[in-house]
Amino acid sequence: MEFISGVKEKEDLSIAQLLEEERIGKCVKVCGAVHSIRKSGIVQFLILRKADGLVQGVYEEGKTKFSLKGVKEGASVIASGILEKNEKAPHGVELRLSGLKILSSPKSEALPLPINKWKLKTSLEAKLNYRSISLRNLRERAKFKLQEGITRAFRDFLYSQGFTEIHTPKIGAKGAEGGANVFKLEYFHKPAVLEQSPQFYKQMMVGVFDRVFETAPVFRAEKHNTKRHLNEYTSLDFEMGYIDGFEDIMAMETGFLQYAIKLLGSEYTKELDILKITLPKADNIPAVKFADIKEAVAKEYNHTMRNPFDLEPEEETLIGRYAKEKWDSDFVFVTHYPSKKRPVYAMDDPEDTRFTLSFDLLYKGMEITTGGQRIHEYDKLIEKIEARGMSTDGMEYYLDAFKYGMPPHGGLGIGLERLTMKLCDEDNVRETTLFPRDMGRLEP
Amino acid sequence: MEFISGVKEKEDLSIAQLLEEERIGKCVKVCGAVHSIRKSGIVQFLILRKADGLVQGVYEEGKTKFSLKGVKEGASVIASGILEKNEKAPHGVELRLSGLKILSSPKSEALPLPINKWKLKTSLEAKLNYRSISLRNLRERAKFKLQEGITRAFRDFLYSQGFTEIHTPKIGAKGAEGGANVFKLEYFHKPAVLEQSPQFYKQMMVGVFDRVFETAPVFRAEKHNTKRHLNEYTSLDFEMGYIDGFEDIMAMETGFLQYAIKLLGSEYTKELDILKITLPKADNIPAVKFADIKEAVAKEYNHTMRNPFDLEPEEETLIGRYAKEKWDSDFVFVTHYPSKKRPVYAMDDPEDTRFTLSFDLLYKGMEITTGGQRIHEYDKLIEKIEARGMSTDGMEYYLDAFKYGMPPHGGLGIGLERLTMKLCDEDNVRETTLFPRDMGRLEP
Numbered sequence: 055m056e057f058i059s060g061v062k063e064k065e066d067l068s069i070a071q072l073l074e075e076e077r078i079g080k081c082v083k084v085c086g087a088v089h090s091i092r093k094s095g096i097v098q099f100l101i102l103r104k105a106d107g108l109v110q111g112v113y114e115e116g117k118t119k120f121s122l123k124g125v126k127e128g129a130s131v132i133a134s135g136i137l138e139k140n141e142k143a144p145h146g147v148e149l150r151l152s153g154l155k156i157l158s159s160p161k162s163e164a165l166p167l168p169i170n171k172w173k174l175k176t177s178l179e180a181k182l183n184y185r186s187i188s189l190r191n192l193r194e195r196a197k198f199k200l201q202e203g204i205t206r207a208f209r210d211f212l213y214s215q216g217f218t219e220i221h222t223p224k225i226g227a228k229g230a231e232g233g234a235n236v237f238k239l240e241y242f243h244k245p246a247v248l249e250q251s252p253q254f255y256k257q258m259m260v261g262v263f264d265r266v267f268e269t270a271p272v273f274r275a276e277k278h279n280t281k282r283h284l285n286e287y288t289s290l291d292f293e294m295g296y297i298d299g300f301e302d303i304m305a306m307e308t309g310f311l312q313y314a315i316k317l318l319g320s321e322y323t324k325e326l327d328i329l330k331i332t333l334p335k336a337d338n339i340p341a342v343k344f345a346d347i348k349e350a351v352a353k354e355y356n357h358t359m360r361n362p363f364d365l366e367p368e369e370e371t372l373i374g375r376y377a378k379e380k381w382d383s384d385f386v387f388v389t390h391y392p393s394k395k396r397p398v399y400a401m402d403d404p405e406d407t408r409f410t411l412s413f414d415l416l417y418k419g420m421e422i423t424t425g426g427q428r429i430h431e432y433d434k435l436i437e438k439i440e441a442r443g444m445s446t447d448g449m450e451y452y453l454d455a456f457k458y459g460m461p462p463h464g465g466l467g468i469g470l471e472r473l474t475m476k477l478c479d480e481d482n483v484r485e486t487t488l489f490p491r492d493m494g495r496l497e498p
Numbered sequence: 499m500e501f502i503s504g505v506k507e508k509e510d511l512s513i514a515q516l517l518e519e520e521r522i523g524k525c526v527k528v529c530g531a532v533h534s535i536r537k538s539g540i541v542q543f544l545i546l547r548k549a550d551g552l553v554q555g556v557y558e559e560g561k562t563k564f565s566l567k568g569v570k571e572g573a574s575v576i577a578s579g580i581l582e583k584n585e586k587a588p589h590g591v592e593l594r595l596s597g598l599k600i601l602s603s604p605k606s607e608a609l610p611l612p613i614n615k616w617k618l619k620t621s622l623e624a625k626l627n628y629r630s631i632s633l634r635n636l637r638e639r640a641k642f643k644l645q646e647g648i649t650r651a652f653r654d655f656l657y658s659q660g661f662t663e664i665h666t667p668k669i670g671a672k673g674a675e676g677g678a679n680v681f682k683l684e685y686f687h688k689p690a691v692l693e694q695s696p697q698f699y700k701q702m703m704v705g706v707f708d709r710v711f712e713t714a715p716v717f718r719a720e721k722h723n724t725k726r727h728l729n730e731y732t733s734l735d736f737e738m739g740y741i742d743g744f745e746d747i748m749a750m751e752t753g754f755l756q757y758a759i760k761l762l763g764s765e766y767t768k769e770l771d772i773l774k775i776t777l778p779k780a781d782n783i784p785a786v787k788f789a790d791i792k793e794a795v796a797k798e799y800n801h802t803m804r805n806p807f808d809l810e811p812e813e814e815t816l817i818g819r820y821a822k823e824k825w826d827s828d829f830v831f832v833t834h835y836p837s838k839k840r841p842v843y844a845m846d847d848p849e850d851t852r853f854t855l856s857f858d859l860l861y862k863g864m865e866i867t868t869g870g871q872r873i874h875e876y877d878k879l880i881e882k883i884e885a886r887g888m889s890t891d892g893m894e895y896y897l898d899a900f901k902y903g904m905p906p907h908g909g910l911g912i913g914l915e916r917l918t919m920k921l922c923d924e925d926n927v928r929e930t931t932l933f934p935r936d937m938g939r940l941e942p
Binding site: 055056057058059060061062066068085087088104105106126127128129130157158159160161162165166183184185186187189190195198199201202205206209213215216218219220221222223224225226227237238239240241242244246248255258259261262263264265270271273275277285286288295296301304305306308309312337338339340341342343346381387430431432433448451452454455456457458459460461462470488489490491493494496497498 | 499500501502503504505506510512529531532548549550570571572573574601602603604605606609610627628629630631633634639642643645646649650653657659660662663664665666667668669670671681682683684685686688690692698699702703705706707708709714715717719721729730732739740745748749750752753756781782783784785786787790825831874875876877892895896898899900901902903904905906914932933934935937940941942
């Protein structure tokens with residue numbers, strides 16, 4: 055028997071370690087996947103792919119004391135050699151190879167996609183079918199590293215604001231939002247659904263922790279087949295009590311965006327550079343009323359407004375353009391959505407009950423967040439449920455929280471993949487979804 | 499229109515803020531829920547519950563210039579008054595009340611559970627039925643704050659070790675582990691399942707990011723009705739490439755546990771005190787072979803071993819006891835599980851192929867982790883799949899990753915609720931699950 059006492063230092067160096075000045079001129083070991091092998095006269099370049107970037111190994115025919123024969127792209131290796139500076143190499147250093155140990159060699163002779171090209175110019179369909187391969191391309195991979203940064207910023211910022219992280223169930227007896235857009239399953243001979251959002255649960259937990267958040271999958275059986283819809287996505291949700299109004303929710307989201315921009319700008323510069331992304335500003339995000347901005351863009355862009363109580367994707371695009379032109383902002387809060395477009399728990403505006411104390415956040419003309427203040431009084435909630443001709447069936451547990459007291463509260467849900475998509479200037483949300491689920495895709 | 503520029507400071511003070519020396523003697527405002535109202539002569543104590551603890555408000559009949567009549571337990575209020583020191587009050591301070599604003603009052607006259615008692619002595623069934631209420635009890639709530647700390651430690655430690663966070667789909671065409679224990683659903687007229695684990699996805703992503711982790715729900719349709727099983731739980735998963743052996747996985751888990759213990763000990767002392775928890779040690783975790791430890795406990799405790807290739811719950815308990823008695827450790831790694839008890843992707847021990855290069859981690863005699871090294875070569879994987887008489891149907895995408903090259907790798911999955919349960923010395927995993935899902939429970 056033995057004792058395990060924690061993580062031990064490895065010989066394998068990360069790129070950050072290779073860039074430490076004292077390594078230059080020393081013999082180092084680097085693990086990685088063979089990203090490409092390139093011949094240039096009597097020299098061959100063996101490019102290794104590591105989690106944090108590429109490392110160039112230099113092989114000189116006749117001089118280097120091992121053979122590169124049979125080394126395949128996709129092989130996992132340990133390369134060793136003297137580390138030298140070379141401005142032209144990735145990160146400014148290269149390895150003068152003295153040894154190569156093959157850890158694992160691929161079965162196949164050639165890769166199905168040219169992942170070692172700078173831009174992976176292949177169809178989205180092929181990229182998704184070969185997901186485990188296409189993401190080995192540096193640009194494809196970088197998008198998901200930025201996605202990590204966004205999620206991390208969300209959590210870290212909310213921790214700093216006194217929020218508690220929760221884990222709510224995804225299988226339930228009934229969907230929180232009601233409606234037909236739920237996936238149904240059989241749960242030990244009982245009918246069950248996959249939750250469309252953690253809405254009811256996070257609200258119940260406001261009565262316990264005051265402020266809560268969750269970053270988890272949500273499921274929507276919507277029959278949309280568009281560039282912006284997924285049937286399963288990651289929702290960044292929070293809900294907070296003791297608010298003065300729904301402006302507090304917008305303020306908290308703005309704080310998160312500011313924090314995220316800062317975190318990405320400090321710890322994810324490599325990925326921002328790879329993708330040539332300029333971070334947006336979120337110092338001052340304009341907030342405009344639904345009815346007002348609809349009218350403003352109709353006038354400004356000569357757009358015919360079809361329905362005063364609905365916002366079409368084209369209108370979202372125009373609002374995004376308007377926000378950019380008028381206020382130089384990639385973000386814009388659209389507030390006071392029509393009551394009939396919002397779920398029953400949304401708090402109506404006491405000044406005009408056709409509208410709600412709610413908002414969407416648009417980023418470059420696309421909705422990435424829905425949020426608002428919720429009804430916190432039992433009687434008012436029952437009243438609105440009845441006014442809509444709905445039943446309280448399956449809502450008993452939710453209503454309990456209100457029966458026994460709830461503070462004024464509100465919250466929001468952010469679509470992680472959409473936010474990443476807009477940050478990366480992609481035009482299809484599948485480009486920034488690791489393994490998308492849509493009407494036609496269940497695999498991989 | 500207006501501009502939203504981020505989070506503004508609120509008048510409402512947190513308990514941490516109330517404890518700042520310069521607040522004493524000043525008039526302060528505190529938001530909270532009325533946790534209890536207690537009469538003691540002409541004085542009444544109004545105890546407010548906040549996210550970070552209790553605040554005592556003092557009301558003196560005749561002196562205080564408002565009425566407490568009609569103030570219900572469960573109401574949300576803003577209390578104002580002069581802050582004074584009082585050793586006997588929670589956190590050593592109290593508010594001499596001068597004003598009380600009711601933000602929201604509960605519908606019901608009395609709470610269904612005595613949540614303001616120190617220990618909530620009620621049945622588990624009642625606690626779960628009234629989840630949104632029972633968690634308002636300080637001890638019940640504290641367990642989930644510790645659960646947050648564990649999850650946070652997992653992520654933060656792995657970030658520091660170069661891991662990338664991923665989000666893998668929960669709806670799939672086929673379960674990763676195969677077998678009958680999957681929930682089935684219809685996905686746009688196609689058969690689909692809920693993923694039992696992110697196993698295949700995280701392995702595929704090792705070929706992309708070298709090291710990945712995910713903290714997400716998993717679904718098991720197992721017909722177990724025990725104190726340790728759930729049909730949906732939160733799995734802390736990681737997978738790492740370029741390992742020298744499965745010992746690297748155990749070392750990484752040990753590092754995580756050490757980090758978690760440190761984080762809980764520094765930032766979650768309040769909850770540890772409330773629950774009177776002494777943190778375990780994880781400096782040196784014993785690792786013993788499955789076959790050896792089975793024999794050792796059979797001999798030590800006069801236990802009759804029924805099956806040399808299986809570990810019964812009673813044996814796990816005995817192994818836990820053995821580890822405590824022999825090595826003073828709450829944790830023990832049991833290594834080299836029998837091959838027939840492990841999934842097809844587990845790497846067999848080349849020295850004795852009846853066993854695998856894998857492990858379970860037991861905490862106080864209960865399995866909280868399963869992990870090990872995986873097969874990374876395509877041919878060997880196919881060979882084992884065929885030897886088991888299995889089909890590669892639905893595994894095509896998974897196998898692609900191996901066809902095009904994968905490094906030696908391994909990983910693990912930790913049951914978050916079980917780890918929390920053992921930390922809190924609870925005897926039923928439902929006690930440390932926010933909204934448990936079991937064979938009989940789909941609500942709330």
